[in-house]
Amino acid sequence: MSDATSPVDVSGVADRLDAIRFETGHRRPRIFRDWTILMVSALARDDETYNDRLDKYAPAEDDMEQRRELATAFSEAFGELVIAAREAERPVIGDVYEQIGAQADDFGQYFTPWDLCRLKAQLITDGRNPDASQDEPMSVSDPTCGSGRLLVAGAKRLREQHPDTPVVATGVDKDATCARMAVINLALAGVPGKIRYGDSLTMEGHREWVIDPTDTDPAVREVDPADSEPDEPDSDLQTEQAALSEVRTDGGD
Ligand SMILES: C[S@@+](CC[C@H](N)C(=O)[O-])C[C@H]1O[C@@H](n2cnc3c(N)ncnc32)[C@H](O)[C@@H]1O
Structure with a gap:
């Protein structure tokens, strides 16, 4: 442990x-x-x-x-x-x-510490979504997802609370390496979702990957971002999304 x-x-x-x-x-x-x-x-x-x-x-x-x-x-x-x-x-x-x-001047991103991700996920989701059902997936979104830590923390928390409800994570990052890190983190954590390399402000999308860990071959598929608009947040989860977005400002970007 x-x-x-x-x-x-x-x-x-x-x-x-x-x-x-x-x-x-x-x-x-x-x-x-x-x-x-x-x-x-x-x-x-x-x-x-x-x-x-x-x-x-x-x-x-x-x-x-x-x-x-x-x-x-x-x-x-x-x-x-x-x-x-x-x-x-x-x-x-x-x-x-x-x-x-950390040793390279042009490589200086920092992400929200894991404990803080978990705490945020807990504060945001606890006591919410009382009507979660097996039929409708719940979503966690992070428009500036970095390595996708917050998405994984949010998805894990929702799964703990609603083990029968599917959870889908969607993230965007304007840095291609961060977007790929998020793809890897979701795949390794067994969290299905969609990661876009693009800009959440301009809505530009350069590349996009769908992660489906239940489909082991391949667990990741690249799709054309032009064919897929970023998901609209669930109305129930808008506050969560806003709060998740807030966390990025804690990350020192
Ligand atoms: C401090 S990191 C936080 C990452 C993540 N939310 C976390 O909690 O670990 C901020 C991230 O936002 C990304 N970013 C900044 N502006 C963005 C934009 N307009 N669209 C998408 N990503 C953006 C950066 O590339 C960086 O990876």
Whole structure:
């Protein structure tokens, strides 16, 4: 059982990403970004994007051995992430981001601490939704979702309160790496939903992913954002959405 207040140990992930950095000579933000691209494309069974990204490090025609080693190193970092998230019983990719990004000037995002996410989720949802039914999913939304922590905390809380009601999470972030982190966090937490890489103010959408952890192959699908408008909040949950949005200002952005 994890201690909610203890820091999460993500050193296994950070060490593997650092090994890739030493091997390739690229900076941490780039390694981290490309790792998220590789992971999301692997979850989505998108071989083209996966191979294109690996080509940027080790083109297939140059050195297959080096390419294989690199692919293995990236997936080992993912394996460490899965282990760390399972042990901590919470989303942890934001912790990796903060830990390895803190040393880069242009990589300085910080997310709402997990305990605060849980507290907010509790305050916002407790005693609400008395009419929750099996037929209509409840939604949690975060228009500036970062790594998706708040979405996971909200979805978990709603599930605890209404175990028979499906929960769907929707998030938007204008930073592509954050949007991919949210995709990964939802997939690992088993929370279905939709994440858009876009701007919540201008309603612009660049890319979008649907996460369906019950559909294991693929658990993630990329869809055309033009085909899907961001979900309207449930009227019952508008206050929750507003409150969830408020939390981002606590995150130091
Ligand atoms: C402090 S983080 C908070 C993330 C998350 N809500 C949390 O609690 O951990 C703020 C996030 O808002 C995103 N953001 C800022 N303006 C945005 C906009 N107009 N549309 C979408 N995302 C935005 C940033 O990229 C950043 O990831």
